[in-house]
Amino acid sequence: MAPIPLLEPCLRGNEQRYLAEAIARNEIAQGAFVERFEREFAAYVGSRYAVAVASGTAAIHLALCVLDVEPGDDVLCPTLTFVATANPILYLGARPWLIDSERETWNMDPDLVLRILKARRPKAVIVVHLLGHPANMEPIMEACDRYGVPVIEDAAESLGAKAYGRHVGTFGKLGCFSFNGNKIITTGGGGMVVTDDADLATRVRHLSRQARLPGVEYRHDVVGYNYRLSNVAAAIGCAQLEQLPAFLKRKREIAAVYDEYVYNGPAWAQPSFWLYTAQTHDRDALIATLAAEGIESRPLWTPLHRLTMFTGYGPVAEDLFAHAVSLPSSVSLTEKEQLRVMYPVAA
Numbered sequence: 001m002a003p004i005p006l007l008e009p010c011l012r013g014n015e016q017r018y019l020a021e022a023i024a025r026n027e028i029a030q031g032a033f034v035e036r037f038e039r040e041f042a043a044y045v046g047s048r049y050a051v052a053v054a055s056g057t058a059a060i061h062l063a064l065c066v067l068d069v070e071p072g073d074d075v076l077c078p079t080l081t082f083v084a085t086a087n088p089i090l091y092l093g094a095r096p097w098l099i100d101s102e103r104e105t106w107n108m109d110p111d112l113v114l115r116i117l118k119a120r121r122p123k124a125v126i127v128v129h130l131l132g133h134p135a136n137m138e139p140i141m142e143a144c145d146r147y148g149v150p151v152i153e154d155a156a157e158s159l160g161a162k163a164y165g166r167h168v169g170t171f172g173k174l175g176c177f178s179f180n181g182n183k184i185i186t187t188g189g190g191g192m193v194v195t196d197d198a199d200l201a202t203r204v205r206h207l208s209r210q211a212r213l214p215g216v217e218y219r220h221d222v223v224g225y226n227y228r229l230s231n232v233a234a235a236i237g238c239a240q241l242e243q244l245p246a247f248l249k250r251k252r253e254i255a256a257v258y259d260e261y262v263y264n265g266p267a268w269a270q271p272s273f274w275l276y277t278a279q280t281h282d283r284d285a286l287i288a289t290l291a292a293e294g295i296e297s298r299p300l301w302t303p304l305h306r307l308t309m310f311t312g313y314g315p316v317a318e319d320l321f322a323h324a325v326s327l328p329s330s331v332s333l334t335e336k337e338q339l340r341v342m343y344p345v346a347a
């Protein structure tokens with residue numbers, strides 16, 4: 001039987017047409033699709049500004065830069081996340097302060113954030129919306145606002161998810177998204193920074209293009225980065241964004257079948273179900289059983305505090321990691337394939 005991948009991109013919209021347009025106009029690196037992708041993306045999530053960048057990791061790096069995170073600063077972030085959330089903290093010589101998960105959402109525990117802010121004043125907090133499920137933004141924002149600590153949202157996995165009726169990525173000072181190959185929409189590789197703050201948007205844009213000043217003499221006022229998104233990638237992004245509502249509908253249908261009933265998470269959350277992940281009794285046995293039938297599944301990321309570059313502790317994250325299995329969740333997954341995932345042992 002045909003193998004079932006964990007996540008594969010779906011390129012059945014205007015991707016070819018827009019790419020052909022970009023090529024016909026000879027606009028590969030720069031061109032009209034970048035500005036259009038930014039404008040349409042900002043309108044979709046409901047933020048004032050969007051700056052397209054080369055990756056989700058670049059988006060987080062630039063968000064930390066414009067909040068002036070410097071060597072020796074503390075930055076809070078969850079321990080249960082993909083390493084790209086925390087690596088940019090290390091790029092800047094700052095110190096990641098890893099926070100455990102809460103049981104209900106698997107995301108950063110708001111009570112722990114409040115407790116730490118009572119004792120310490122980090123330079124920033126990075127909240128991650130994992131697997132398509134929003135973090136509990138209301139108590140997190142309340143705690144951070146009370147102590148005047150800016151929030152960056154890593155919404156790389158959760159474009160289209162909402163908390164309290166509002167798109168993830170629009171609660172904090174800056175929101176970061178990824179268009180890597182397996183994300184809900186893809187540009188082959190890319191990212192976006194959103195913000196309502198004109199000054200921060202200008203600074204992100206400036207840093208993403210080598211901090212070059214206007215004029216022909218190639219003058220630069222600070223150390224910048226080559227983090228722009230190409231027009232070719234943005235062309236694919238525009239086509240993908242058009243399909244996002246249909247992708248979300250399909251992700252929610254897939255989740256409802258895996259759940260065998262309607263989602264019963266917290267009432268304030270509207271997940272996107274980017275990657276459906278189940279708690280199991282025997283994680284490795286399930287992964288092996290599925291693999292024997294050509295079905296790709298995988299555990300969560302090793303909690304960051306277990307990696308050599310980080311320190312910390314997180315018993316809830318460890319427990320989630322020990323039991324969770326991510327299941328095939330491509331929008332192209334057929335009903336028959338999904339039944340093969342749910343009942344993998346051949347009769």
Ligand SMILES: *Cc1c(COP(=O)(O)O)cnc(C)c1O
Binds near residue numbers: 054056081191
């Ligand atoms: C994918 C991802 C990123 C990084 O995005 P890239 O585009 O791959 O650089 C960051 N954080 C999380 C949680 C991710 O899943």
